[in-house]
Amino acid sequence: MPGPLGFALVTDAPLDVNEHVAAVSTPASGAVVTFIGQVRDHDPDAAGRVTGLDYSAHPDAGRIIGEIAGRVRAQHPLVTLCVSHRIGHLDVGDLALVAAVSSAHRAVAFAACEALVEAVKAEVPIWKKQYEADGAHTWVGLT
Template structure:
């Protein structure tokens, strides 16, 4: 049976690892969300060239609690979610969430709940670098 996981890490995020963690013969639906660093942001005056993500020491515990809460509301799903911290370049994966279930409705609903909660509740901040050398903090 698939186990899943929830973590905040400095390691590169591997979509295949997330898929493997939720893989099970009983799951007919697998929903994947990939959040990657883009070259623009509403808070930036110019093109974004990279980000430094920082996390509160409790971030790992909080992402785990969010995963538990989503599983509590959607008991038929298995999920794997990771948020990366450290320096990321444009195109790097910052957030990966994979949810599997027997049916797509459960998987879609749980994945949306998971991603929205991670973005809103996990204490992670980003220092955003722009092409002109300036930077700004987002999410403080």
């Protein structure tokens, strides 16, 4: 039996991994795969140590993340999935992206989770302004 689409959000609220896992967990779930993208203290685009960042999004970002989730769900009809991307100010260690996918079997869940995360990163119009320890900042994802 095909699983449902959980939720797909762009939000300024802190992300909760357990909420994502609960949203995709069903009695038929033999595998639950999660992806957690968190703010790190370095980046190839930064000259120094990253201390935090601000994510901003196009007004259509919520619609687009929903379309991506629906598309991935259509390509992997035996999964249940959800995904959220945070916007606003995040400190090092904060969660920026959480995806969860469940299926009866792990290979299907892994494949769908990878497709979901890669599409969100490539297609959702979200940009980040990185702050460095010396006070410098860099915009990433504007092109």
